[in-house]
Amino acid sequence: MALSTRFTETFGVQHPIVCGGMTRVGTPELIAAVANAGALGFMPAHNYPAPEDLVKEIAKIRDLTDQPFGVNFTILPSRNPPPWEELMRATVESGVTAVETAGQNPEPYLPIFQGAGAKVLHKCTSVRHSLKAERIGVDAVSIDGFEAAGHPGEDDTPGLVVIPALADKIGIPFIASGGFADGRGLAAALSLGASGISMGTRFMCTVEAPIHQNVKNQIVANDERSTNLIFRQLRNTGRYAKNGVTDEIVRILNEGGTFEDVAHLASGDQGAIVLQTGDLEAGVWCAGQTQGLIFDIPTVAVVIDRIVAEAETAIDRMVALRR
């Protein structure tokens, strides 16, 4: 079973399902498993900030799969940025044909990618930024709804609204992220006008995800209310798993605290400790509202096959409602 969309055609993959770039989680093993299951995974370049390391990790993926896969470039303001252009050139020279860009306008980098024949999927959190991305010439957009973990933007427009609003205005294919973990969601996204879905939390909760079993078990135990929005007050909203640390960040900022007051709680190193050691209170870790839709820890192949089958079932069910 399969569903062909403008997204699958543009990126040359079997299923309209993406594993978005996940810091520390999107390792070669996970991305290759996604590729072998017929979906499209993006390995974050910033996990391997030295170009020679990135090239090695890309080679690892290629050892594990002959299917298409991608590299994610999340370009955030940084005092000590990785050598982005070198990483980009190394990526396309390694033969990677798909990239996911995020964090800033990718216009300066499009020639590097598209000149080498790679397709560019740009992440946005609003209709207006998606239309801007279309104008500068990206190949497709991935729009985050308010549901999305990580950085859902400041507009607070969920997928039910922002997907059809974008579909009304955009010409290039787009996929949607945030709130998707099963085939009912894929069918909903297609109904609303998207050409596929991108998922994060669902892929964290798989056999192949390189994170501690405690984290996977907690995602299964959690429900749709088990997230916190942090840094709202700073207009740099992040959706993370609800725990003592994110509760505390929310409390301090609600009481008028500044970024400096909470920076020690939000460090990426502490988040890494959660994923490595399974100490769920060691820091801020990323998981979305789809925790309420995740009940098991299967292989990536099972996740993908099940989503496609569930979407087909949802379509069959709707056809049967006709009279």
Added chain:
Amino acid sequence: MALSTRFTETFGVQHPIVCGGMTRVGTPELIAAVANAGALGFMPAHNYPAPEDLVKEIAKIRDLTDQPFGVNFTILPSRNPPPWEELMRATVESGVTAVETAGQNPEPYLPIFQGAGAKVLHKCTSVRHSLKAERIGVDAVSIDGFEAAGHPGEDDTPGLVVIPALADKIGIPFIASGGFADGRGLAAALSLGASGISMGTRFMCTVEAPIHQNVKNQIVANDERSTNLIFRQLRNTGRYAKNGVTDEIVRILNEGGTFEDVAHLASGDQGAIVLQTGDLEAGVWCAGQTQGLIFDIPTVAVVIDRIVAEAETAIDRMVALRR
């Protein structure tokens, strides 16, 4: 064309589409138009708090349609509440076969309704409250996502997440509200496991809605970002149209103000002035994020027919994706 669901079967209507109870907007003319178009509208009892007036308004609807319609009972804390039980008895004695309850646990009133053969649709904003409603014996639930105008609750779980999360756990039929204004949304709701949709803003923006043309025009002009969440800080969140008044309420409460500081801005009388006079800055008025999906002011019949046709098209489009 039509789509049969457990909702249409339970409530004996043609289409799985509800016009939820809207203060001042859900007049007999609008509710009858919804009924004549094959959907189910609920006239708010609190618009006519004297039982003899409510009976007269119900009779007006019956003069205008021979199709099923309902009455909404939104029971909020009040110093001077309407005579709820009298209104309920008057409703069922008038032969009304569907009621929408909201605001508090409807358990004490179920015998009045169900003893007279009326079906009860209870509005909830979370999975847990929906399951409670099922346990006490309501016939169906209408779940509000974060997108919903009016009172979307405090959980901030959009429909993409809360609809399938509820579908996994509930046995009775349920419909979904918030973020729905067209047939793509209806198909998405059905994909996610709901048996229909409830809409408000879309019905405000129809020929028959008894509100000033300026309000309808502004809904068309607005987009998905044109709402404000007020009273968040008081844990009594309301989603209303973005204007100078709701901006000011948000500002005052963000700066530590209390309900007393903003009560004069949020009065229902001022909201009524907006709807009557079209002075869009006269007070707080209700419209949801679906403003980004509304581009015209058709008749109710056109809205309903178009939604069903669009949903059919969305289903056809998905069937065509199969390979």
